[in-house]
Amino acid sequence: MxxxxxxxxxxxxxxxxxxxxxxxxxxxxxADVSTAFNKTLKTTILVDSRGRSLYMFxxxxxxxxxxxxxxxxxxxxKAWPPLLAHGSLRAGKNVNASLLKTxxxxxxxxxxxxxxxxxxxxxxxxxGNAPGAVADTKSGDIHGQAYINWWWVLSPAGKPITxxxxx
Numbered sequence: 001m002x003x004x005x006x007x008x009x010x011x012x013x014x015x016x017x018x019x020x021x022x023x024x025x026x027x028x029x030x031a032d033v034s035t036a037f038n039k040t041l042k043t044t045i046l047v048d049s050r051g052r053s054l055y056m057f058x059x060x061x062x063x064x065x066x067x068x069x070x071x072x073x074x075x076x077x078k079a080w081p082p083l084l085a086h087g088s089l090r091a092g093k094n095v096n097a098s099l100l101k102t103x104x105x106x107x108x109x110x111x112x113x114x115x116x117x118x119x120x121x122x123x124x125x126x127x128g129n130a131p132g133a134v135a136d137t138k139s140g141d142i143h144g145q146a147y148i149n150w151w152w153v154l155s156p157a158g159k160p161i162t163x164x165x166x167x
Contacts, residue, residue: 032085032112033100033119034092035156040142040165044094045153046114048083051139054119055080056160058150062116066105075127080144080151083112083119094156115158122151 033054036047046054057068057080068076082105089112091097102110103118112119122144124135134143144151145165152160 031090031092031095032083033089033095033114035094036139038140038142038153040140041145041153041161041163043161043163044156045142045161046095046119046156047139048119048121052121052136053140053142053144053153054083054114055122055144055151056114056117056154057120058152058160060118063103063113066103066111066118068118068120069106079123079125080120081123082109083121085110085112096156096158099158114154117154117158117160119154120151122147 032049034047034049035044036051037043038045038053048054057066060067066082068080068082070077085102089100089102091100095114099115101113101116103113105111122133122136122141124143125131125133125147131148133147135141136143142153142165145153146162152162155161
């Protein structure tokens, strides 16, 4: 009986960490939303766990359902992938956790939101129905900043930064 109980306890001990990793989506200790100083804009902006700039879309209503979706004309969410939330969001250094929430998208996924603004990254845009733009590929890129005057990075205070990048 004692060896059987020990086997059960050891079995649970071995499986529990794996279940924990699956439930958390991995073992990363990085925050989902953090901040970084952007040299081009000369100010601190919100970034994701990989250091990519996070944007808000001016046509999204604050605290409303995100409107950037994969439609047949603009393919918005392909150019501007939403920052999806898998479980609880983690706020990094200088991020106000009380401003970090989630919102349900039309497809049922949960998107990160900061100060009521749904958050997006930028994959670039290359279709003929809007101006082309290079993707943000590394930390510090802000190629989506001011794109058609609808897309803006956010400050740690949760305000859109409408400064135009110098060319």
